[in-house]
Amino acid sequence: MTLFRETSDVSVRPAVPGDETAIVAIQVEAWRRSHGELLGGAIDALDHDAMRGQWAAAVAAPPAGHRVLVACAGATVVGFASIAPVPATDPTSAPGGLLLALEVDPAHQQGGHGSRLLAAAVDLLREDGADQLLTWVLDGDTARAQFLSGAGLGPDDTVRELASGTLPDGTTRTVREHRWWATI
Template sequence: MALFRETADVSVRPAVPGDEEAVTRVQVEAWRATHVETLGDVVDALDVEAMQRRWSDAINRPPGPGFAVLVALDGPQVVGFAAVAPGQVMALEVSPGHRLAGHGSRLLAAAVDRLRTDGATDVVTWVLDGDEGRERFLSSSGLGPDGPERSLATGVRDVVERRWSAAI
């Protein structure tokens, strides 16, 4: 027997003050589940309090026009987030226990809508080397690698990210 609710139990909304703790939790859970092989000890060395302060600043005091944090909800629980800057999806993570339920697709759609509203004609994001799940997700969403890559020094090891993009 299926249960029905009168209101949607999944949604995306702009982040509000107080969401920074949940956004940080989702980011740490997602990185631990997805990037341990690539990032290694970096994941264990994360300064969670500093991350939470940065998310609080991003939510409460965006650095300028075109910057926003969006959150995916399953009922009242924050289960994912996306951060956008002019023309870019800077971050998009879904808690491992809530993946493959459409939250990532809803977040990406909302992020692209936000970018369009702000006048962007393309979307760009970066994918950490070895993140095959994200590559499959982005490819199924119409994005593809467009050539540039960058090396990031994490303090423990260097990692490579590749740029993906699409016209919107």
């Protein structure tokens, strides 16, 4: 009798046209879970059709150096990452890469999908000559900070504020993000 050990069918691949619907669903649900309290009604106000159009364009005709990757469990898209080049500020140094987005469907978190996406993104950025990885983390996103810290990234004291909607009194809601980075 031969015993077979069951193996998981997990992978990371370049996004293809049609993946944008899953990407938007994952992005919205992940944001709702991670940032719902911080962003308030801004998540509910998102235009899903516009988001699908933007992701479809990013997948089908990305600007130079931009890429979208998806993590799959079998044939199901369960996460995604988006990367772009960051031009070197010093002409003698290699460019960096920017992790624009990395989200995993909350139902599939803790399964290694985020780590596989990050590793694939770093591999592609290295192939393009990048020597560092940059990304932004919202204040209070301890899960993302812990994940990135475990992957070797850390904050560099650069902070930015972004508008994230309008409060009931008419003032603009802002959120703070800290830049994280690592040499790759």
